[in-house]
Amino acid sequence: MRILLITNFFPPTNIIASFRMYSFATYLPDFGVKVDVLTPRRSGSLSLDLSNIDVHYPLELPVSFQFATRRNVVKQVLKHTGIRAFRHYATSAFYHSSLQYASKLDKNRYSAILASYPLEDSLRIGYALSRRWDTPLIVDYRDLWLQNGYADWTPMDALFIRILEGRINRHASLVIASTRGATEKLQKRFGKKVATIYNGFWDEEPRGKQNRDAAMQKDRITFCYCGSLYGGKRPLEWLFPLLAQDKKYHLKVAVLEEIDANVVKRYAEASGVKQQVELYVGLTSAEADRLEVDSDVLILLNLPHARGNDVIPAKFYRHLLKGRFIMGLGHKNDEVGAILRELNAGIYLSHRDDINLFFGAYDGWNIDKRRDIGFYSRKAQAGRLAAEMMSLKY
Numbered sequence: 001m002r003i004l005l006i007t008n009f010f011p012p013t014n015i016i017a018s019f020r021m022y023s024f025a026t027y028l029p030d031f032g033v034k035v036d037v038l039t040p041r042r043s044g045s046l047s048l049d050l051s052n053i054d055v056h057y058p059l060e061l062p063v064s065f066q067f068a069t070r071r072n073v074v075k076q077v078l079k080h081t082g083i084r085a086f087r088h089y090a091t092s093a094f095y096h097s098s099l100q101y102a103s104k105l106d107k108n109r110y111s112a113i114l115a116s117y118p119l120e121d122s123l124r125i126g127y128a129l130s131r132r133w134d135t136p137l138i139v140d141y142r143d144l145w146l147q148n149g150y151a152d153w154t155p156m157d158a159l160f161i162r163i164l165e166g167r168i169n170r171h172a173s174l175v176i177a178s179t180r181g182a183t184e185k186l187q188k189r190f191g192k193k194v195a196t197i198y199n200g201f202w203d204e205e206p207r208g209k210q211n212r213d214a215a216m217q218k219d220r221i222t223f224c225y226c227g228s229l230y231g232g233k234r235p236l237e238w239l240f241p242l243l244a245q246d247k248k249y250h251l252k253v254a255v256l257e258e259i260d261a262n263v264v265k266r267y268a269e270a271s272g273v274k275q276q277v278e279l280y281v282g283l284t285s286a287e288a289d290r291l292e293v294d295s296d297v298l299i300l301l302n303l304p305h306a307r308g309n310d311v312i313p314a315k316f317y318r319h320l321l322k323g324r325f326i327m328g329l330g331h332k333n334d335e336v337g338a339i340l341r342e343l344n345a346g347i348y349l350s351h352r353d354d355i356n357l358f359f360g361a362y363d364g365w366n367i368d369k370r371r372d373i374g375f376y377s378r379k380a381q382a383g384r385l386a387a388e389m390m391s392l393k394y
Helices: 016-031 073-081 083-091 093-104 120-133 155-171 180-190 212-217 236-245 258-271 285-293 315-322 335-343 357-363 378-390
Strands: 002-006 034-038 054-056 112-117 137-141 174-177 194-196 221-226 249-255 277-281 297-301 325-329 346-349
Touching (some): 002 016, 016 112, 093 120, 120 155, 174 180, 180 194, 258 277, 297 346
Parallel strands (some): 002 034, 034 054, 174 194, 221 249
């Protein structure tokens, strides 16, 4: 069996969405599913082995995804009219180039097409080729589209998306999502089965184990958070009152954007803990990893409201590998909180007033009591996806 995987992001593009697609392309062949990839050629620093993957590049695109620090009034007005959305769907370079490029491909080579969101262009291409080739379509959601808790869609955006997404999903032979929460939302909305295929961690990476005796004897306990705050949407501020209680608590924060760095500075200033906070901007992935390995408690952040309960931050799986105590902050119904408790890998708090529960949880925690994390490896998840694919009627 061979599939055509359509994605906006693939190595060397160093964006988190690239890892899910690369893991599918890498591990699915171990379970009898060969993979070709259709993706834009983008620059990047993600050096992964592509020698055994047949990658098709219909065009070259830049990669630049940052939070805007200034609002463009004209663009905002156009966005609310729907003109911007319509213009994008009508002129998408990846969409049109891919359909033209696909005429060079042998449609009989593929048993199915797997198209992944984000971005929507991948799903649109997969839908068009599925109809053109009469080939089953598999839709993958790394993140939700219309129901994305981090997106503020205008009414016109939502209208366009509702029409497109509904059409694509009704046509799909299989829909998969990266969390159980997303799966449930999609099933409820479209009335069809959706399979949960988690992101996971790389099997080849070493698994760490914290030295509890050494950690407890230190006169300094270090918390660490590396990632985005989405301009303050993620509740890192819950942690600062804890720092203010005791000078032995220190926080290392690594963000990519100045807008997030400014948020951290405001929190530290307001809580009077500037001397206990180390702030880094623009670290490489390797540098962020070293920062986390050298810390005692790894912070996991999610949205504090129910709109984000379908999100499992990618960092969660890497945290499991590092073998440190994980302190999660988010909504009480978050799936990642349930997994954290199930594995006995740390604590998940859903209100800023619960922050003092950390003390008892951390003092009594021992990694030897943590349950096996093997189910959440990327290879195990690829095996589950292969089984879902094999069950389709072709």
